Amino acid sequence: MEWKLTDDRPIWMQLSEQMARRIVAGQYPPGSKLPPVRELAADAGVNPNTMQRALAQLESDGLAVSNRTAGRAVTEDAAAIESVRRTMARRITKEFLSAIADLGYTREDALALLKEEEDTHG
Amino acid sequence: MEWKLTDDRPIWMQLSEQMARRIVAGQYPPGSKLPPVRELAADAGVNPNTMQRALAQLESDGLAVSNRTAGRAVTEDAAAIESVRRTMARRITKEFLSAIADLGYTREDALALLKEEEDTHG
DNA sequence: GTTATTGTATTAGGCACTTAGTACAATAAT
DNA sequence: ATTATTGTACTAAGTGCCTAATACAATAAC
Numbered sequence: 001m002e003w004k005l006t007d008d009r010p011i012w013m014q015l016s017e018q019m020a021r022r023i024v025a026g027q028y029p030p031g032s033k034l035p036p037v038r039e040l041a042a043d044a045g046v047n048p049n050t051m052q053r054a055l056a057q058l059e060s061d062g063l064a065v066s067n068r069t070a071g072r073a074v075t076e077d078a079a080a081i082e083s084v085r086r087t088m089a090r091r092i093t094k095e096f097l098s099a100i101a102d103l104g105y106t107r108e109d110a111l112a113l114l115k116e117e118e119d120t121h122g
Numbered sequence: 123m124e125w126k127l128t129d130d131r132p133i134w135m136q137l138s139e140q141m142a143r144r145i146v147a148g149q150y151p152p153g154s155k156l157p158p159v160r161e162l163a164a165d166a167g168v169n170p171n172t173m174q175r176a177l178a179q180l181e182s183d184g185l186a187v188s189n190r191t192a193g194r195a196v197t198e199d200a201a202a203i204e205s206v207r208r209t210m211a212r213r214i215t216k217e218f219l220s221a222i223a224d225l226g227y228t229r230e231d232a233l234a235l236l237k238e239e240e241d242t243h244g
Numbered sequence: 245g246t247t248a249t250t251g252t253a254t255t256a257g258g259c260a261c262t263t264a265g266t267a268c269a270a271t272a273a274t
Numbered sequence: 275a276t277t278a279t280t281g282t283a284c285t286a287a288g289t290g291c292c293t294a295a296t297a298c299a300a301t302a303a304c
Contacts (some may be wrong), residue, residue, distance in 0.1 A: 001224055003270085008131055008132060008135060009130055009131050009293070010130060010290085010291060010292090011255075011290090011291080012291080013130060019243060021224045022241075024225055024226070025224060025225055025226040026226060036249075036250060037251065037252090038249095038250085038251095046125075046293085047206070047292065047294070047296085048293095049253095049292075049293075050292060050293080051177075051292085052251080052252075052253095052294095053291095055251095056252095060290080064251095066252090067250090067251090067303065068250070068251055068252085068299090068300060068301075069249070069250050069251070069299085069300050069301040070159060070250080070251095070301075070302070071249090071250060071302095072250090072251080073252080081289045085226070087226055088225060089222065089225055089227060089231075089235055089238065089247095090235065090238075092218060092221045092222060093218075093232075093235045093236060093239045094163070094221075094239055095236075096214060096215075096218040097236070097239060097240070099214045100211065100214060102123055102143045102147060103143060103146055103147055103207055103211055103214075104146070104147040104148060105211060106242060109211075110236070111236075112214070113211055113215045113216060114218075114219070114232070114233075114236075116126075116215075116255065117212065117215045117216055117219060118229060129290095131267060132260080132261060132262090133261075133262070134261080134262090158280060158281085159280075159282090159283090160279095161279095167300065168262080168263085169262060169263045169264070170263095170296095171262075171263075171264090172261085173262095173301085174265080174281080174282075174283095177281095178282095184289080184297065186264095188280095188282090189273075189280090189281090190269090190270060190280070190281055190282085191269085191270050191271040191279070191280050191282080192271070192274065192279070192281095193279090193280060193281080194273070194274095201275075
């Protein structure tokens, strides 16, 4: 998954969320070392300060730990990662159902929309 | 639907989206008159300038028209409204599927999440 | 032991968003 | 005809985000 950044939300928040997705999706396994701040920043095309803030948030969420000069690593607590993954999935699902309902669609409509989208894009 | 505002995105953008949802959901029927800017602003608890910007966006989207001193009204083009509704629904659905996939879930998982959420919250 | 790397902190500046306050022209309401 | 309403425009100030540039301490790498 490449970096997807929009200008309608703070970049550091988007970076933090996308790093979180990479971690819970297994791209960065539990205990594995994360790339240096400067490298991640260059890869995402943002200022190191911005990536620094994103990673700080990642630590607040319990997904990463900082070892100062030894770099940053994903937490070794696999259960915590899985917990975050489920929480994120539930939140996304809830928001989807809420958004669809706000448009005046029923749950049958929601399922139909899902099927249509899956049929369209493989 | 009450106003749901967060501080991680421009308020005028959220206001515009929520007004759009109300229109496509039928809360403000085609051709009906919209409340004055100042009233909407007071109801949402924001500055009139901010609501003004949101409504200007709504006009750019073709969902509302301004009649100067006669106030603002929803477009009478019901087909245009329905088109926006479908477009919004498709975008929301696509983003849901993409977000779920980013977390490493399959489509069967997605359906299971939906069922679980529906069972939980009515 | 020396050097390079890493996380972190600091300062400064530009920019967009939001609020507050004010004002104006056109027209609906009386 | 007078008044109130409505959309719109403008300026000023405060705030947060982002970038840029720099610096430092600790430690890994050599």
